[in-house]
Amino acid sequence: MSTPQQGNGHGSDRRRRLRTPPPLFILIPAAIGLVLFVVPVVGLLIGVPWGDLVALLSTEAVADTLRLSLLSSLAAAAISLVLGVPIAWVLARCRFPGRSVVRGLVLLPLVLPPVVGGAALLFALGRRGVIGAPLARATGLTLPFSTWGVVVAVTFVAMPLMVVTVEGALRNLDSRFERAAETLGASRWIVLRQVTLPMIGPSLVAGTALTWARALGEFGATLTFAGNLPGRTQTLPLAIFVALESDRDTAIALSLVMVTVSLVVLVSLRDHWWRRR
Amino acid sequence: MMVDNQAAGGSDRPPDEHRGDPSGWKRILAAGVIAVLITTACAGSPDSSGGRQELLVSAAASLTQAFQQMEAGFERAYPETDVVLNLAGSSLLREQILSGAPVGVFASANPAIMAQVAEAGHLAGSYEVFALNHMTLAVPKGNPGGVTGLHDLARDELLVGLCIATVPCGDFAHRVLAHAGVQPAVDTEEPNVRALLTKVEASELDVAVVYVTDTVASGGVDAIPIPDDQNVLAEYPIAVVSGSPHPTIAADFVAFVLSAEGRGILERHGFSLP
Numbered sequence: 001m002s003t004p005q006q007g008n009g010h011g012s013d014r015r016r017r018l019r020t021p022p023p024l025f026i027l028i029p030a031a032i033g034l035v036l037f038v039v040p041v042v043g044l045l046i047g048v049p050w051g052d053l054v055a056l057l058s059t060e061a062v063a064d065t066l067r068l069s070l071l072s073s074l075a076a077a078a079i080s081l082v083l084g085v086p087i088a089w090v091l092a093r094c095r096f097p098g099r100s101v102v103r104g105l106v107l108l109p110l111v112l113p114p115v116v117g118g119a120a121l122l123f124a125l126g127r128r129g130v131i132g133a134p135l136a137r138a139t140g141l142t143l144p145f146s147t148w149g150v151v152v153a154v155t156f157v158a159m160p161l162m163v164v165t166v167e168g169a170l171r172n173l174d175s176r177f178e179r180a181a182e183t184l185g186a187s188r189w190i191v192l193r194q195v196t197l198p199m200i201g202p203s204l205v206a207g208t209a210l211t212w213a214r215a216l217g218e219f220g221a222t223l224t225f226a227g228n229l230p231g232r233t234q235t236l237p238l239a240i241f242v243a244l245e246s247d248r249d250t251a252i253a254l255s256l257v258m259v260t261v262s263l264v265v266l267v268s269l270r271d272h273w274w275r276r277r
Numbered sequence: 278m279m280v281d282n283q284a285a286g287g288s289d290r291p292p293d294e295h296r297g298d299p300s301g302w303k304r305i306l307a308a309g310v311i312a313v314l315i316t317t318a319c320a321g322s323p324d325s326s327g328g329r330q331e332l333l334v335s336a337a338a339s340l341t342q343a344f345q346q347m348e349a350g351f352e353r354a355y356p357e358t359d360v361v362l363n364l365a366g367s368s369l370l371r372e373q374i375l376s377g378a379p380v381g382v383f384a385s386a387n388p389a390i391m392a393q394v395a396e397a398g399h400l401a402g403s404y405e406v407f408a409l410n411h412m413t414l415a416v417p418k419g420n421p422g423g424v425t426g427l428h429d430l431a432r433d434e435l436l437v438g439l440c441i442a443t444v445p446c447g448d449f450a451h452r453v454l455a456h457a458g459v460q461p462a463v464d465t466e467e468p469n470v471r472a473l474l475t476k477v478e479a480s481e482l483d484v485a486v487v488y489v490t491d492t493v494a495s496g497g498v499d500a501i502p503i504p505d506d507q508n509v510l511a512e513y514p515i516a517v518v519s520g521s522p523h524p525t526i527a528a529d530f531v532a533f534v535l536s537a538e539g540r541g542i543l544e545r546h547g548f549s550l551p
Binding site: 122142144145223227228233242244 | 366368369372436438441443444463464465466467468472476479480481
């Protein structure tokens with residue numbers, strides 16, 4: 001009950017502080033830095049063939065690509081919720097030897113060039129890979145050059161964002177609430193569902209959205225691991241890359257779709273992302 | 278409990294702001310030091326290479342090995358020059374040049390792409406064909422898919438890879454397949470021939486259509502020849518790009534590629550000569 005009130009107090013405090021203009025030694029580098037982010041978007045917007053936009057985007061090939069991108073990125077977000085949140089929980093709550101190594105491994109895809117990640121996936125899960133070969137023999141399923149391969153590649157690259165976001169939230173969580181619920185007789189499952197998860201809700205939303213947006217934009221690992229075939233493994237970024245070499249107008253139109261979708265997600269995310277800070 | 282927590286958080290803030298001034302100056306100082314380090318580091322790099330002039334050579338991906346030797350040979354003959362290779366699919370290289378990249382020399386795997394760069398007014402002079410190539414089938418060592426010829430590319434159970442049709446090796450592959458009347462069951466269209474070959478080397482693809490030179494360069498694949506009457510001839514043109522920072526060095530590099538030494542390098546890597 002007291003949470004929203006306290007939240008408001010913080011909000012007005014913050015607003016009051018914003019009224020004093022930032023000092024120049026902050027404002028100038030910030031403005032220079034901002035130019036770096038704004039200029040490419042402006043450049044893209046200038047290049048957009050607005051008159052042909054609808055025609056360029058309403059082809060069957062674009063629909064295929066969009067469908068595949070939405071499917072694989074939503075799958076990555078869902079898998080990250082199911083697998084990434086428990087990883088975050090373990091990293092935030094459990095002390096065990098080698099925890100920092102485990103965290104490093106989980107975060108590796110964030111800093112690794114995606115192409116390297118894709119190659120590593122190929123060596124592990126490819127048709128002749130350490131796990132891929134027995135998997136293919138047992139089930140006949142080969143991941144490379146299949147839509148499943150795309151899902152694996154984008155999940156590999158995007159899931160760390162879920163882990164980071166949720167682990168941070170779990171660390172900042174006051175565990176006394178959970179202990180209170182436990183002393184009142186709640187099972188650990190009930191505590192998780194009715195206390196822990198609701199309290200980190202904003203971070204779950206933020207983690208899901210960031211993971212999804214990253215998965216939507218994934219390029220290198222997808223191309224390296226899953227290849228590039230329209231309708232099966234060609235996601236939006238791959239289609240943009242291919243179109244850039246032959247049909248620049250389509251490439252820019254597709255880029256506009258990516259920028260718009262990503263920006264809408266990140267802007268609408270803002271409230272969830274900052275509320276707890 | 279919540280109130281306590283929040284209050285504690287709130288009371289943390291004023292001292293934080295209090296300290297703002299001195300620590301702010303320290304931060305600016307630190308940023309300044311970092312900036313100085315970065316600029317001196319950047320300024321230091323040309324010096325460390327002996328003040329050599331940099332020549333950016335954009336070459337088609339299929340020229341990778343041959344042009345790495347060209348680079349070494351040219352730098353031996355012109356020690357004051359530092360050749361930097363920019364290797365990618367020819368059409369991507371074209372896009373870079375058209376958008377004003379400071380390229381000195383362009384070596385394309387396709388005369389049509391070179392002609393587009395010339396039409397756009399980005400060449401200093403004319404272009405010249407310096408090497409020829411043919412297509413072949415590449416299969417993993419031991420040929421696990423039992424590939425014998427082009428007709429096998431229609432087999433659904435094989436994993437078949439081509440270059441994407443917008444780059445020369447993909448364009449040639451489609452022309453070869455059209456000559457042979459084969460409708461390929463393609464599993465991936467790779468953006469350049471190196472990416473395609475890597476997947477054959479890793480046995481992830483059963484067969485791919487690549488250049489003869491690629492199978493010569495790669496120790497990791499076997500080649501199944503394509504008969505001459507179904508094959509196509511790939512011509513590699515080279516030219517000096519206009520607006521190059523060092524046009525005479527660029528012209529020297531082109532002359533080196535066309536020289537006896539350059540031709541020797543090309544032949545060693547499986548190219549034919551015009």
